[in-house]
Amino acid sequence: MSYLHQPINRRTLLSGVTALAAGSLLAGCGDDSAARNDNSSKANKDVKLPAYLPSTVVKPDLPPDANGLLAAFLAYPSPPPQQFTAPPLKGGTVSAFVLTGSPVPPPKGNNPFWQELDRRLGVDLQLTITPSAEMATKFSTLITGDDLPDLIVPALFLPNGVPAGIGNLPQWMATKCTDLTPHLSGDAIKEYPNLANIPSAAWRQCVYNGGIYGLPVHRGVAGTLMFKRDDLIAKLGVDPEPKSFAEFRDFCRKVTDAKANRWAIVNAGGLMHLIQQMVGAPNGWRWEGGKLTNVVETEEFRQALSDVVALYKDGVVHPDSFANNAPVKRWFNAGEALLTADRYTAWPQFYAENIAGPDFAISGMRPPKYDGGGWAPTWQSGAGSINNFTVFKKADEGRIKDLLKLCDYLAAPFGTQEWLFRRYGQEGTHYTMQNGGPVSTQAGASQTVLGIRYIVDAPDTIFIPGRPQASQASYDYQKSIIDTSVPDPTVANGLFSDEWSRKQPVLGGLVLNGQNDIIAGRQPLSHLDEVIKNWRAQGGDKVRTEFTEQLQTLQ
Known part of the structure; x- marks a missing residue:
């Protein structure tokens, strides 16, 4: 793995952002939280994952397979089927902390797409939209204030592009977030068919403290x-x-x-x-x-x-x-x-x-x-490969069910009217159809990037709008490499190391800087010995020990 191109997965997702963020989490957990936190590999392994019920709403042009090959579409289905005949909710407000890699969109008052999204959801959706480069600081502030929104996408990226997360995440979730296991484990997920359409491997990345603590954003294993x-x-x-x-x-x-x-x-x-x-x-x-x-x-x-x-x-x-x-x-x-x-x-x-x-x-x-x-x-990019997951702040059962209904709408599968609206907006205003694919207008490009796709999303598919031959090429490439692709054993087994969650950006930085110095000719190749020595001393050996202990229990 080159530290210039790290895949996003459960380990890298949880990298420690800053001492402030980690300290805030510890402060918010309370002295008894450790007793409630059992994030052992055995406890997590025994969790019954949600049943996987693939959607049959739309048939792909090129089929997926059980090894992770994604379904592909050569054109967007026309006409696209409609899944929802009524909004999932009936009023009220839902708040969410989300990220965006695009320029922050216009506020709701000046954003017709956001207004129409509220109407289709049946709720006043209050979003805190944060550029990815500011996520570490903003997330730290959010935790420090302890005024949590209903839905929370943890910080993902540092300004230099290295994944970032939070220290003591399992401990924090055990205290501040909802264990979704009763609502999602096994056949319980059937109440939310679009969430049940997410492959099981992606859910493994949301398991902590012997329970399911989040909703995944599924991505393919091609990496x-x-x-x-x-x-x-x-x-x-x-x-x-x-x-x-x-x-x-x-x-x-x-x-x-x-x-x-x-x-x-x-x-x-x-x-x-x-x-x-x-x-x-x-x-x-x-x-x-x-x-x-x-x-x-x-x-x-x-x-x-x-x-x-x-x-x-x-x-x-x-x-x-x-x-x-x-x-x-x-x-x-x-x-x-x-x-x-x-x-x-x-x-x-x-x-x-x-x-x-x-x-x-x-x-x-x-x-x-x-x-x-x-x-x-x-x-492989990861086990079930997710970009992130979303946690729910603690709430009563009725509230959690409402939030899951909203998320079920946001996970409507590719090919539906709901997916097309969620991603591209309204035809004529936000996009036009060209050669079988949606093409965003200027209004669409600026208004639709609300960050809602990071809350939860439909399983990923292969689709290059208006370029069927490109979709075929992407599918052919994945088909050629999936069966022989190699996973990271710590990711494939759903392991969690608190030392890795805190130190991975530091350790990755050591390797990246040393690697670059050698490539650019500022240091000889023998400098790698010093890099490895520092990597081990500054946390690498401890990370190895924590992962090894868990792998040994799974043998």
Whole structure:
């Protein structure tokens, strides 16, 4: 795992944001909270997850499978079926603390989409919408004040893009949040069919203290991949599918032309991610022979880093890649770089923002085995892969049921009228249909980004609006890698380490900074020994111990 491209999962979600946030949680829990908190792996393993009842409202063009391959749609269903004939609630107010990665939308008084959403939900939806870069500070303030909204999306991202969370999260949830197990476990979830449509693996990431404490936002297991500009590569006449590291290095050299303002890849982090898979490095952690080893401690990591140093010296990496907030997506779309590592969810965004016109075409580059002889296994992004989960503040049973009804509406599946409205707004005002897909208007782009998709969402699907061939390409890539993808054992087993939740940003920063210093030539490769030593001393060894103890109990 390159610390420049960390997947979002249960471990990284819970990374400690700041001492202030962690301290606030401790202060709010009370002295007796630890006695109520049983977050042992055994207690969590015994929780009966919600029954999985796949929706049959809409049939996909390309089917999913049990291993995590997502359903795909080549066009939005027309006409889309309507699920709800009446609002889920009948008045009142619901408050929620949510994030957004987009500019904050207009307030409700100047936002027709928000007003129509209230009407369709049957409630006055009061949202505290926070930019992701401000989540750590705002969440800390929220906890300090102890004035919690009904629905809470915990802080996810630090300003530098490293995932962030809260220390002592299980303890805090046991005291301040609702255990949703009676409402969701087993067949109880059938009362909320759209929530029952979320695959079971995603719910495992919401289990704490021997109960279900949140609603997941489901994402596929395909995770981060190496995107390539097929349209430009074809014009250069090079093989788009290198079969070994040597062929990949040759590819990078051939497509790079500094005089033409074109480099092989946007940054060295993407190279680390790809080459670690080529050499067989573990995805996060390796559990073997009763021993747990972090990827940074392995010889495979050292080998990958050595190769990235060589590629960087070759000049195949964009020269401005180490700049703060480097516009890597813009470089990729502009053709300044032909490769970029990103989540599979970026596929539609690249097409929506492309400036190359109708010839623009991208796909995923599979990592070959280092010395050739086939394809290397890829890394899964997580077990059931969630971006985040949403907790409910403590409330009476009637209130919790109302909130679950609202969330059931927000989880309406892809292909329905409700999903289309929730994501794109009203046709004519917020979007237009073009070539079988919705295209946002300026009003839609500004008004619809309320952050409600981070409260809960329908299971993810593959769909690139207006580009059926791109949807097919995305589906084909996932189908080719899912069956051989490799999970992180700590994530796949739903483990929780409080030390990891506090120290992961610090530990990740140690590795990232050391890795960058070596790649940029500021330190020799031998500097990695010091990085590993500091990583272990500053918390890595303790994290290993906490995870190991849990893995041993599950054997």
